[in-house]
Amino acid sequence: MEKVISARELDLGYKKEQSVLKNCSFDINKADFIFLTGNSGSGKTTFIKSLYGAVKPRLGILEVCGVNITKAGTGRINDLRKKLGVVFQDYKLIEEWSLAKNVMLPLIIAGYSEDICAKQVEKLLVHVKLNHKSDDYPKELSGGEQQRAAVARALVHNPTVIIADEPTGNLDEYSAEVVMGLLKTANSCGITVIIATHHIPSKFDIPYRHFHIEGKMLNEIS
Amino acid sequence: MKSLKSHISLIFAMMALLISYQLYLTVLGLTKNYEDKLNKDYAIIAVSSIPLSEKELKGDYSIVKSVEPIDAMPYLAYMQKDLSSENYEMLKNSLPGFFKIKLYKYPSKEELGVIAKVLKSKKGVVRVETFTKSQNAISSILDTFKIGTIGYLMVVFVLNILLFIKFMEVWRHEHINRMQIMSLFGAPVWMRSVILVKMAIFDSILAIAFTLGIFYGLSVSTDVVAYLGALGLGDSLPFEPLRSVKDFSVICVSVSFVSVSFVAFRRLDI
Numbered sequence: 001m002e003k004v005i006s007a008r009e010l011d012l013g014y015k016k017e018q019s020v021l022k023n024c025s026f027d028i029n030k031a032d033f034i035f036l037t038g039n040s041g042s043g044k045t046t047f048i049k050s051l052y053g054a055v056k057p058r059l060g061i062l063e064v065c066g067v068n069i070t071k072a073g074t075g076r077i078n079d080l081r082k083k084l085g086v087v088f089q090d091y092k093l094i095e096e097w098s099l100a101k102n103v104m105l106p107l108i109i110a111g112y113s114e115d116i117c118a119k120q121v122e123k124l125l126v127h128v129k130l131n132h133k134s135d136d137y138p139k140e141l142s143g144g145e146q147q148r149a150a151v152a153r154a155l156v157h158n159p160t161v162i163i164a165d166e167p168t169g170n171l172d173e174y175s176a177e178v179v180m181g182l183l184k185t186a187n188s189c190g191i192t193v194i195i196a197t198h199h200i201p202s203k204f205d206i207p208y209r210h211f212h213i214e215g216k217m218l219n220e221i222s
Numbered sequence: 223m224k225s226l227k228s229h230i231s232l233i234f235a236m237m238a239l240l241i242s243y244q245l246y247l248t249v250l251g252l253t254k255n256y257e258d259k260l261n262k263d264y265a266i267i268a269v270s271s272i273p274l275s276e277k278e279l280k281g282d283y284s285i286v287k288s289v290e291p292i293d294a295m296p297y298l299a300y301m302q303k304d305l306s307s308e309n310y311e312m313l314k315n316s317l318p319g320f321f322k323i324k325l326y327k328y329p330s331k332e333e334l335g336v337i338a339k340v341l342k343s344k345k346g347v348v349r350v351e352t353f354t355k356s357q358n359a360i361s362s363i364l365d366t367f368k369i370g371t372i373g374y375l376m377v378v379f380v381l382n383i384l385l386f387i388k389f390m391e392v393w394r395h396e397h398i399n400r401m402q403i404m405s406l407f408g409a410p411v412w413m414r415s416v417i418l419v420k421m422a423i424f425d426s427i428l429a430i431a432f433t434l435g436i437f438y439g440l441s442v443s444t445d446v447v448a449y450l451g452a453l454g455l456g457d458s459l460p461f462e463p464l465r466s467v468k469d470f471s472v473i474c475v476s477v478s479f480v481s482v483s484f485v486a487f488r489r490l491d492i
Binding site for chain 1: 225230400402403404405406408409410412413
């Protein structure tokens with residue numbers, strides 16, 4: 001099994017505050033589908049942030065896609081982020097950009113030509129059923145549509161890992177199912193998916209691993 | 223609309239900086255014009271029993287422009303009718319030489335003190351008249367005007383800088399969301415800031431053009447020229463477009479660089 005993420009005796013937290021997570025050790029393999037659960041304030045978001053280098057470990061080792069987050073500088077963190085797709089509860093779309101340009105963002109950052117970007121975005125927007133809204137701005141879209149666009153943006157550059165922080169938290173049941181379906185499809189293509197959520201969907205029909213945070217400890221529930 | 227407002231605010235802030243700088247140059251130019259005009263009519267008079275050497279004086283003091291002897295004959299001729307021929311001859315033979323010393327620039331009080339001292343130390347010099355009283359009064363007025371205006375413009379400049387700092391905070395607030403999102407996907411600082419750089423360049427060009435337009439308009443305005451003439455401040459507004467373009471560009475590039483860096487390199491909490 002190819003390890004994508006690996007942590008040893010990981011301790012996460014913010015400056016001058018107590019640790020949020022203590023002594024965590026785990027491995028996540030390629031094409032794993034992970035649900036991360038825990039109560040509000042348990043440290044799910046801190047954990048997710050650490051995976052894309054926004055929170056640096058206080059102690060221990062955290063390696064994501066071959067990058068040691070503990071030691072990596074800004075350049076290495078930027079390189080890592082190019083290999084990741086991140087989805088947020090509040091979508092984080094750029095308001096002044098059209099939907100197509102928002103989805104194109106990771107490709108622009110990777111330096112692809114306009115032609116390639118346009119073709120890839122068109123393909124993805126068809127996949128998420130938003131091709132008819134490519135010129136619309138985020139404010140003109142519903143929450144479900146914005147989140148589908150955010151998932152499309154996370155997928156467009158064929159990332160190694162998709163990290164989603166409560167991606168269905170603001171969505172109705174139908175939109176949540178659509179978004180979950182897109183993440184499942186991505187996983188079936190070999191992409192590792194990590195979702196922080198309060199509830200694992202009841203009818204979830206593919207194998208997954210369940211990580212739970214409680215009392216500053218991260219445990220895998222078998 | 224938000225973007226337009228943002229552009230207009232930046233252009234105004236830049237223009238305020240450029241205008242205060244150009245006003246500073248203008249005040250310096252006008253006082254120089256006035257000093258040149260005063261200098262044209264000003265000379266130090268020295269009385270010496272032996273001729274003064276222009277070369278020697280220039281070597282002693284670099285602002286000496288020329289040393290010209292004053293012809294005493296017209297004055298002697300005027301007095302001749304009231305004097306006997308013997309007395310006239312005696313006066314003519316014993317009369318020392320009078321010299322008019324012109325300077326390259328209107329001297330300050332200190333410079334005048336130094337040059338008078340140098341002249342008095344010369345062999346044969348019996349008297350030096352620098353017209354100190356009236357010269358000092360004019361020099362003080364000019365200095366006060368210059369210092370006052372420059373002080374005022376410095377205050378304006380500092381206030382503009384403070385305005386800019388405030389404006390940078392607004393800029394940061396406007397762009398932070400986009401920059402944070404770009405950062406999440408691994409965009410380097412230059413890529414996140416490219417829109418700020420473009421905006422700064424575009425707005426700088428407009429601010430430079432508008433400011434140049436204002437001062438060009440003033441420099442060719444017949445009313446302004448007439449007003450300056452009436453005040454004895456020369457026959458044109460001191461304004462060199464090429465120099466201004468160069469200086470304005472340096473100011474705008476510096477201010478833009480600092481502003482963009484302030485926004486781009488601040489920590490992004492994502």
